[in-house]
Amino acid sequence: MAVTDAQVRKLMEELTKHGNLGLAAAKAGMDRKTARKYRKQKQLPSEVKPPRDWRTRQDPFEEDWPALAERLAQAPELEAKTLFEELLAKAPERYQPGQLRTLQRRVRQWRAQAGPAKEVFFAQAHRPGEAMQTDFTWGTELGVTVRGEPFAHLLCHPVLPYSNWEWVTVCQSESLAAIKRGVQAALFQLGRVPRYHQTDNSTAATHRLADGKRGFNPEYLALMQHLGMEPRTIEVGEKHQNGDVEALNGALKRRLTQHLLVRGSADFDSVAAYETWVQQVVTKANALRSEKVAQELAAMRPLAVEKLPEYSEVDVLVTGWSTIRVKHNTYSVPSRLIGETVRVRLYDEKLEVLHRGEAQLTVQRLHGRNGHRINYRHLIWSLVQKPGAFAQYRYREDLFPSLTFRRVYDALRQQLEERKADMEYLRILHLAASTLEADVQAALEKLLAAGGLRSAEAVKAAVAPVRCEVPHLAVPEVDLRAYDALLTEGQEVAS
Structure with missing residues (x-):
């Protein structure tokens, strides 16, 4: 079996650690003699093997390739599969379905040698304390349960890209309430605040304008103003611009998976207990980044504001159906509130309904549109x-x-x-x-x-409740003559 570049890299890595050729060869999955050869020549297999400049078999597309190349030049977005389907229809006696891979390799070679220029991505050098990136990632794939029930949830994940310091809160949706709670939790954990806060184009932070661009929601702008950060977002469809937090999303879930294995159970008594555990895992990871975190903290401004409530408020009228409509979803409320205006506090996971400051109802929040939660009571x-x-x-x-x-x-x-x-x-x-x-x-x-x-x-x-029978108790007769005798004796002694 041919030795791969990855095996040789593993061999060199092991030799650097301990210098034991036999042990290094075993860990790299190769024979000791082969390992000795690559240690001596200090080259990868791909560097040793001379490039082949001849074909081992006749090119089946040689006759039609000039026409195909001309079509690719005119429309570079054409795919090899589309071109091959046309060739099959044109000359079914000369082409077979199994030749598709050959044409795909030929088209890929053309794109690399004569195709249009591709978009270049530029690695960015992050400055300490300049920005915080926040993203949401699904935590459901971790397989967490709460009291035995599957727990579908998201993780709000703020990150400082220079040091990779991170914080996590558990949430149910990419809502403004979830962003508010997650970002504030991260900043109050740090005690300091960067200049910028960067998100993707989630509807919690941005909304589409008439010209097709996305602007920031007033509520999100108010949050940023209160915390003292300038909001910025990535271009629509350009996820790589949020690459640091996107990459750390995967690293975070791998770390949590490993700690769940160490814990021996993915079941938690409550959502709060699960969130506490996640934050303990993240705190341990942040301890390994202390040197760069110290540089971040030194470059950021002190956080000198109080934490905002983790909810937003909206006033709604209770309909004659004994329902209210909040964020495109319908909820029932006690019928005594029909015709009244109530104030609704929107948390990420629940709604609180108040009437003139008095709490009337707490209900689990619905996400999405046109849902309904009706309580028969x-x-x-x-x-x-x-x-x-x-x-x-x-x-x-x-x-x-x-x-x-x-x-x-x-x-x-x-x-x-x-x-x-x-x-x-x-x-x-x-x-x-x-x-x-x-x-x-x-x-x-x-x-x-x-x-x-x-x-x-x-x-x-x-x-029906069981009726308990009251036992009949006989009332004893009380003889009071003994008390009269005591009173008489007392009077005689007094005289």
Whole structure:
């Protein structure tokens, strides 16, 4: 088997470490005699092997190549596969599908020798303390679970490109709240602030203008102004301009994967516990960069501001459907708020609904567009009075809290006509809202298993509290004459 350049490089690396030829040859995966040869000549196999300037077989495209080269000159973006398909159609007796790779190599050689100039990327020399780059990367591939449940999430990853100092926060989306929380956490960890903050063109930081360019969102600009940084972004479609943080995203996930293996488990008690663990891993990595980090800190300005709240606020009107619409998604709220304007605090992972400063509701935040989160407890009191609305209710599927409730409704529909089944199901849902959903679900599962589910009354009876009988206690008669005797004796002694 031929020795590769990579094997010889490994050999030289091992020889530099300890000088033991046999051990180095074993680690490089080659024979000891071969290792001795390459140690002596100090050249890679690719440097030793003379270039071949002859062909071992006839070129099958020799006849058509001048025409192909002319077409490539006119349209350099043409692919070899497209050209080969045309040749197959033109002369199927001379070409076979297995010759595609040969033409691809020929086209690649033409591009290298006569093709158009390619874009050149220029390595950048980063200056200490000049900028912080922030990017988001998916952490779901780490296989983390929270109390046994798969945890889909992103990692907000701010980096100082000169020293590769980094910080991480766990988030659910590339939202402004996530950027605010992540960047502030990094800066307050450093205690100092660079001149620039660089991001890609995520919608949290930028928005598309009428001329096709992207400008910064007012909320993001306000954040940068508060922290004392100048915002800048990469060109649209030019990810390499954020190359440092992009590269560190992969390094971060490899490091976390290794530490999960050392930990022996990818399960955590809570999201907070997981985030703390991630930040401990990152802190250890940052300790190895202390010399360059010190140069960064010396070049940055002190952070002299207070941390902003990790949420933004918006005022919305509660509709007659007992819902609010926030960031293109719909949420239900208690029906007593219908017609009122409420203030919504948008965190990355949740919403808080307040009315005149008083907290009314906390709900998990939806991401994306046109989602909905409807809590049946907010609507059931009206639905039992208007059961006909259930059949065509837009968010009806949200009124099945679990698969058990869905099975119950299906079982009722098999036994009863639709309107009656709707009524019975809504009564069961009303019972769940009035008592404990878990108790009602347990009773439903037993009734389904026994085939005894006929109406809401059966469920109500199953979850009715057991009445305790008050025991009958006999009231003893009290003889007070002993007390009278004591009083009489006391009077005689006094006289």
